[in-house]
Amino acid sequence: MSTQTFFSLNGEKSLNPIISARGLWKSFPGVVALKDVSLDVLPGEIHAILGENGAGKSTLLKILYGIYVPDKGDLFFGGRKVVVTSPQDAVRNGLVLVSQVPQLIDSLTVAENLSLSLSQFGYVSSVRKVSKFLLEKGREYGVRVDPDIEVWKLSYTQKQLVEVLRALLLNAKVIAFDEATTLLPHAEKEKLYDFMKLFKSKGGSVLLVTHKIPEAMEVSDRITVLRRGEVVGTVRTSETTLDQVRYMMFGERLTQLNSGKYEKLGEKGSEVLVVRDLWVRSDYGVYAVKGVSFSVRKGEILGIAGVAGNGQLELIQALAGLRKSERGSIRLRINGNEIDVTNKGSTAIRRLGIGYIPDEPVKKGVSLDNSIEENIAVHPRLTRFLIRWGDVKSLATDLVREFSIVTPSTNAKAKVLSGGNLMKVLVARELTVSKVALVAYNPTRGLDEVSTRYVRRLIVSKAVSEGMCVVVASEDLDEIMEISDVIAVMNSGSFVGVFKSGVSREEVERVMVS
Amino acid sequence: MIGEILNVIIAMSPIFVFLYLASLGNSLVEKSGILNLAIDGAYTLGVALVFTLLVFVNDPTLALLITSLLIGLLGVLIAFLTTKLPISHGAVGLSIQFVGYGLASFLAYPMSLKVRAERISLNTYLTIPEVVLTFLTLSVVIGVLTYLLIYRTKLGAAIRAVGENPAGASALGINVLKIRIVATFLGYVLIGSASSLYLLLYTKNWQEGLGMGYGWISFAISLSSGRHPLVGIATSIIFATLIRYAYVLQDVLVGYGISISTFIVIALPFIAAVFIPLVVTAIPQLRRRFAPPKHLGKIFFSEERSV
Amino acid sequence: MRLIVVKRVKTSNLYYVGIPVLSILAGLALSTLIFASIGVPPDLFISEILAGFQSPQTLRYFALLVILGVALTMSFRASIWNIGAEGQMIWGMLAGGYIALFVAAQSMYVSPSDLPNYANVPGVEIIDASPVKPVISVLLMDPSLGKLLMVLFGMLAGGLWALIPAVLKAYLDIDEVASTLILNYVAYQLFNHLVSYNLRGLSVQARQFFRTDRMNSALLFNLIPGTSVTVQEVLMAVIFFVSVVLMYRYTAVGLRLKIIGSNPQLLRSVGVDERRYILLAMFLSGMLAGAAGVSILANPGIGKLEKIANVVSPPTMNLGYTAILVSWLSILDLRFVPIYAYIVASLFQGSSLLQSEINSLFPELSLTGAALTYIPIGSILVVYVILRIFTEYSVRIMR
Ligand SMILES: Nc1ncnc2c1ncn2[C@@H]1O[C@H](COP(=O)(O)OP(=O)(O)O)[C@@H](O)[C@H]1O
């Protein structure tokens, strides 16, 4: 089908766009992230940019915000052609970006952070002056944060509030949210939506980037859909339907997404992983996990839900042996033997047949400068002292086929792969070595929808058929709801609710933020 | 009694001054995220420069100022290379170190021959209480000002921000290059003045290889103080004592029948430079407080892959 | 106008060859300029450097730089900046020297009247024929075994010395560039101490000049005729080169040593303790440097250890620093190490030829050895470090 069908709106002349991008191209090793992308943001609109993971949404925003420089194409702010090569340029033109991962300096206080943005304060002016100013302004905008608190002590939502406050203080004409709402529970999301609507009513515009259709449908005035780096079209939200948008997003692959539920076992086996009263510190030395206890049975999937930064990461790292447990125990029961693995180190734990999918997978789970084969051969369970490259190659070839990894060859450097394919290499390797259990953090982060389904299905089926037990923490509540047998909600370092699968989403979200 | 203490202070002050100022400079540079591996080259070059200039201008203060400025400009070059281009800080620092060593010998050796041949008397600072105490006071004042700059002003927040997370700082609207240039310039000016004072206030003359290694000792002092300007005062005193009184210790020990060779005495501050920073890392509380900037020595490239 | 750096979509192989060559040329041009500024004629500079390429002396530096180049490449590939090869060589010399002077052979006084009796005894050599207190060296074991022990102990000592900064880095996160460099200064001073006291020889010269006795010549390595390179060091260069290449190619250890360089977090996340590999990389690197130290000591042209008068001219001839150039120009690719070892050896030899030439032709120029080695090395390194990024990045100018 042609992409022209959806272009009906582009003829709109009534308003001059406040930001306009024309013919943007951007390539990275292994992928063309943007292909001839054009976009108009009108004054006073909430404009959603929708597309699955890897579609190029963040690349587009980063270009608008001056973090990336396009290979080709022009930007117009207020009708004027501009060169944007740094965030300062973008801010000067009235655009402020709020990212999914808050771009604040953790070890600095809120006032110090915001002072960096505020040009009315000179470089030698004291931070105390900024503090005072923020207290005033915060009151004015109804955003209450202590300006003298260090940012790492804030919750995820509070950090986002600080970013929003920053946008307001900078007199932004356009605020762009890059998946900033995606990970929030509904109640929190609503607050941000209200804010967006308020901002719009005052004449501001919002760019709302998301890969979740309902989100785009809920607040936006218009939706631009990106697919594999191309603009499929722009539609008016009030004139479109969920199905139409779905079709724009996935095209022909839509049918692959509609194949039903996962097969689950009714009966679970005996307990394999038993955690008792676990206490773990964060990088800043405070307790991030405060006395968590649980057990996971053979073939069971425990999903850990929660707003980012409530101790999930530290818990997962402790389970993988990568973070010290200050108190409590982690035990494994394998073939009737009980093994205490508390603080036994990751080598010992991984040797027992535990797979691990780390957070920041591209940074921690693969090595970009090495080939796919080397990325597989590095695993101690997969190679002996002498590497038989023939065997590695055939394993790599199998995995590439099984996971439909797009790569020139198994000998290609990992850096020529796109983010999604890299993630698949990692997941493929870890599933191969997970004999007893899999410990994962955001296992499908950055994967496109089809691959996401595929990976989830693999995890579930491996749990069912081979009795692997799974602990998966995910910032994406949908993921947790979809694959878990038991859902634990983590809030401020503790399990504040444990539910059987089938619980309602509202119930889970309620304890996430309480 | 008071007189004795004053004597000790006066004896140690020159050493304290050149160690402390350079370590302060290093802290400032590294707070901004640049791994300062060119320090020893800059230091050795500074020593040679001030000596060469002194032969020409014969005014210690003028020689000191020009040297500090020139070394400051070297700092600007380093900041530019490591920030604008995605280059390894280690590689840049080391390469510049070697150039520094080479240029130092290249510049100062002919001058040292000239000084000897023409019996030029060098106009260095007198090691009299007034002068020494003035420099002592000045260096502590500079230390306190640096502390206020780093922890109380917006510029300081910016310097810490680009050291911790330059991508974040840039997203907040900071020009990372500009901030690093300022921090590194100031830092290198301090390193340049320290190396000048090493010659002007302490050795008073130049010989081949002079200054080599003292940059590293200052580096170690900065490291052991968690790059904190005020803590650096204490660490510098420890090292100054070591350098000043190792020979005394040697004499004392001989009295007890223990003889340590002069070579060991020379090696002592270097041994301390390797091991004293460990004290900081061995104690968990200190380790966290004194943690290096998160992005120290890492390449800053705004199109870095994050997905 | 703005300078924008972007990543190349495809890295270019041409650059891998071109950049090192270009760096050498540009670095040399820069050095020529610097030296010309005080009156060194550029054509003299260039002709002496070129002469370095054909000098028989070059072969010796070549063999040493292959050993050191492999040593440093092993650590650099692991992203561990071992700038301490100098100190590791020093310890190699000390350990090798200890074996040669006290274990495999021994010096002793004999009465002057007995001296003629020792002239033709196998395994005994007259070290000092002083009429008052003559000294002989008595071989205590088979000289081949002795040489082997020298090398092994030299390697062990170099490796252990390298472990100090490795432990600091792996377990306490202390930057190894600084610690390896500082430890070089410590090693120089400890060398002076040991040579002046513990290893000091019996002969008159040794007593006078703070040095050891001459080694028993049976323990010296064997020169290849017409050169100043020894059979043993060439052999070591070949063995080390081949075995390290094979280790990287076929063993899990080699693969992990490679991966800590590109992404240590990956090792950690697959359950390999990356700290052990940091130790291993440094230990291996230090071992090879130690072997290079032994080779310098056992060269018939040296054969003894003497106090370092000035830290700018240690017995290692600064080859531990020079080898950084070899490793970097090879882009940390072992296959290129011999090529750049030869080029750098020639430059190294060229600059010492230049120094003696200048000293005789223009004594008033007073150029030091330090200036003549560090300036070209530093200039080439600086240019290389900057150009290197163009293999992966390109620079665009906007508007
Ligand atoms: N800095 C980068 N380096 C290499 N590849 C990148 C980089 N940024 C994005 N990509 C790749 O570009 C594609 C689009 O990424 P992105 O814009 O982040 O997608 P989205 O935000 O829609 O999920 C992906 O294949 C990703 O791997």
Ligand SMILES: [Mg+2]
């Ligand atoms: Mg994105």
